[in-house]
Amino acid sequence: MATVESVKDLRTPALIIDLDKARRNAEGMLERFHNLGVQLRPHMKTHKTLECADIMTGGSRRCIVVSTLAEASFYADNGYDDILYAYPLPFDKVESCAELSERLSLFHVVVDNRLALQELKKRPLKQGKIWDTSGVELTGIYAHCGNTYACQGEEQIKAVARETTMITLQFMEKLKAAGIHGTKSSIGSTPSCSHPVPDMAMLSEVHPGNYIFYDVQQSLIGSCRLEDVAVRVLTRVIGHYPHRNQLLVDCGWAALTHDGGGRLPTGYAIIEGHPELKLLSMTQEHGRVEPISGKLDFKQFPLGSLLTLMPYHACATAMMHPVYFVHSKGKIIDTWKPTRGW
């Protein structure tokens, strides 16, 4: 494909990222936790790119969370350090974790049972690293308040954030009572970190991720406004079917995913500027669009014309794309390539 200057000229379907919005989302989060005196450790799983990681860490390239070893290696290979692999230690991956621990100045693994601790101890680290010399060191406690995803509105989010913070801090007290000092505490989730409660200042770290893009789901939870969503799937009208009162568009589940299950009043996505339309269903490469009620005015949507979809779940939609097109005010300024696999 020839290089294009404007999003309007992109081959569709295409994932486009509004860089100004993504930066604003990232800077807002950095500022929020800078003000609270809490370390932000952003999660990479939503985007899996170097460019977003750079923006989210404010250029430090330190202190990130990853969800796969593929991400861990990708960031380690590209100069990132202080990486937390937020996953109950999988035994088949102990050797890879040990190698990353030896390569990096800090690589954190998560265990949630005694057997995992035994597996770690079976593989002592080289180069005088800590889990070589004194067994295994407990660095901190990692909790994810995934229950914020059932919230509606700021007050409900804050109640969950307050409860998670309280439980985490109570656990820290128990550790101290058992003679274990100096451990860190970290909680996560984009909703709670978008509306932090004052108690969160007592935590060491937070680890949200989705906020770089946000999405329709986050706007419904109350984490953001719809206008903060930085990611879209661009699609074109490729068919008029008056006998079905439907448009066909060139975005199927291969470009959007079935995530969200079509539960929105507008179906599987919000069609920007067209609250009267619904993305009813998709096959691999086709989407069926119809009006929520009444007859479709096909003249408004000529064959070849563009529609812009706001995804229900940005993590799932981004995962479907081997390249993201990055724009500022509609002008393409970059393409980003995420890492994939495990």
Add this chain to the structure above:
Amino acid sequence: MATVESVKDLRTPALIIDLDKARRNAEGMLERFHNLGVQLRPHMKTHKTLECADIMTGGSRRCIVVSTLAEASFYADNGYDDILYAYPLPFDKVESCAELSERLSLFHVVVDNRLALQELKKRPLKQGKIWDTSGVELTGIYAHCGNTYACQGEEQIKAVARETTMITLQFMEKLKAAGIHGTKSSIGSTPSCSHPVPDMAMLSEVHPGNYIFYDVQQSLIGSCRLEDVAVRVLTRVIGHYPHRNQLLVDCGWAALTHDGGGRLPTGYAIIEGHPELKLLSMTQEHGRVEPISGKLDFKQFPLGSLLTLMPYHACATAMMHPVYFVHSKGKIIDTWKPTRGW
């Protein structure tokens, strides 16, 4: 990751393909339509690899269907020809289609309206190609009996196949009556081509695709037996949660997709050898497994042990993987890399 010899040693989650089953599925389809005297034009969208294409075309590397221009270019770049792009011609892709038509000995596009025909005529072909010298030539009629996906069992499938064949052949008669001769006719869908009716011998071509892998959905429709399914996602137990009566596994929607919506009695997949288990829900990288009824015997599923998931929809699951691990009787013999994007 070090090269491994056995599927048991793969880093999970991993997509594994049983080469013997895939070959058997492909050879069965080739034989079925060879016997009927009908050209098989296999669809590439399920796998998007060169290796499967080679098996499905019986080594001829001719006569395939693709769902994206990325696939079209991928196969054209690798010596494939006679490619049908089965998509209502998207106007932004006319130039790319023209280039493929000029490069290949045969590249077929699909139009379903007059405007698309006008768009084609605006871009005459070079090198004495047909849509250069005499406008546009109608090569054939392409119909997809997607309604077979609502069938249960061979008899229902055959009824749909018979109806689709009849309607298509009646349309051919109308073309002849209008003085248009020599056009081909092609119908598709894995269910109808897995159980062809004798009338299908009057068609020129068929274009199924999923049959190379098959999946749980196809077995429920009646296209295949469950033991014909050639694709699995391998996952490991990474957590025991007795208070929830659940296992945690390292396969989330990033490796399986939410496709199918969890509608199976066993949830989002069938866990091979464990009809008593259900894949209840998934996050991006985690799956929650619980017994369909009663208490889970955790001793049967030690941390680190393998489970094998049969996907509901192979096309959607394969799409999530940048590499497929190919085995024969559990021994890894190859890795295949699909093309992605549009």
